[in-house]
Amino acid sequence: MQIGELARATGCRVVTIRYYERIGILPPPARAANQYRIYGEAHSRRLRFVRRTRELGFSLDEVRRLLRLIEGGDYTCDDVRQLGVQHLEDVRARREDLQRLEGALHELVQQCVGGASPDCAMLEALFAEPVTGEDGRKPAEGA
Amino acid sequence: MQIGELARATGCRVVTIRYYERIGILPPPARAANQYRIYGEAHSRRLRFVRRTRELGFSLDEVRRLLRLIEGGDYTCDDVRQLGVQHLEDVRARREDLQRLEGALHELVQQCVGGASPDCAMLEALFAEPVTGEDGRKPAEGA
DNA sequence: ATTCAGCCTATAGCGGCTATAGGGTCAAGG
DNA sequence: CCTTGACCCTATAGCCGCTATAGGCTGAAT
16 A cells, blocks of 8 residues: 555554654555555554554654564563553653642632733742742642 | 853753843843853843743743733733633643543553563553544643 | 646754854963 | 863754655546
8 A cells, every 4th residue: 555545544644654764663665666655564553553652652762662572572571561661650750740730820820810900910920939949840839 | 140150040051041042032131241141130030930931831932922921011910811821721631631641551551461471461452452532632742 | 738636855844952062261270 | 371170152963753845756537
């Protein structure tokens, strides 16, 4: 199948497929006489795997590692699990950060009375005391 | 004060300060005879404001808009509130995405028995049916 | 013959920095 | 006086994961 069909089959854009090939996520496919790329089922399965892992937030580098494990054939469940657990922790950390942020932001917005007042408590709060702790870490008050 | 001192005072890196100047977040300061940048209290306050809003996840463009409001002097509380509410909604959406992701990932990792088994339920699941729910939301990325 | 969708390559751009190269400046110490 | 070292300067390229643009070829239908 041609690249457009593969794109439709996987929900991946044509340009992205070519990009994946350039950076080594997908192997270069065969070419027709007119230089068009020709893909088979193996490519399709591989690309769907990539899409799915990307949707789960794995970086392209992690995807590459997973693919290498699979290609190698001698991976253990533990190898995979390790990558998964690490990523899960990353996602949880980011989510918690975002959650704290959301809380802080919510509080801030609530201080805003709105209307045509030329003063704004929210802006004043932003000009006042630091949001971060004394060590310059990320914000922590939302909760 | 010189750029290094400003950096220490605001918790912002020297290179980042110069970057902010280049993209118009900070106005070009006065220069000493040796071309060194010389900052005053106004710069320091402005930069702290930028840092704080950035920590709250506002994009540099939103920061610019906030700064313009302040500079203009004729902003209303509603103007600010609107930006804040919009951003809060963006953050909430991202957090919810990430939360869904976390759930899916957690389930997936739990299927993994670990150990030296050459099969992995997690990998198999990734090769099987789509991970995203029927709501077809986009995956959350970056912070 | 022309139109149009689809394919090709190469390159630049996004946000928000960070890193590197290759210098100049200035106060302190030997 | 000379070196060391911390600080400053500019300009440019790199990071991630694409996306967009420019400019051209292919192949089927009208």
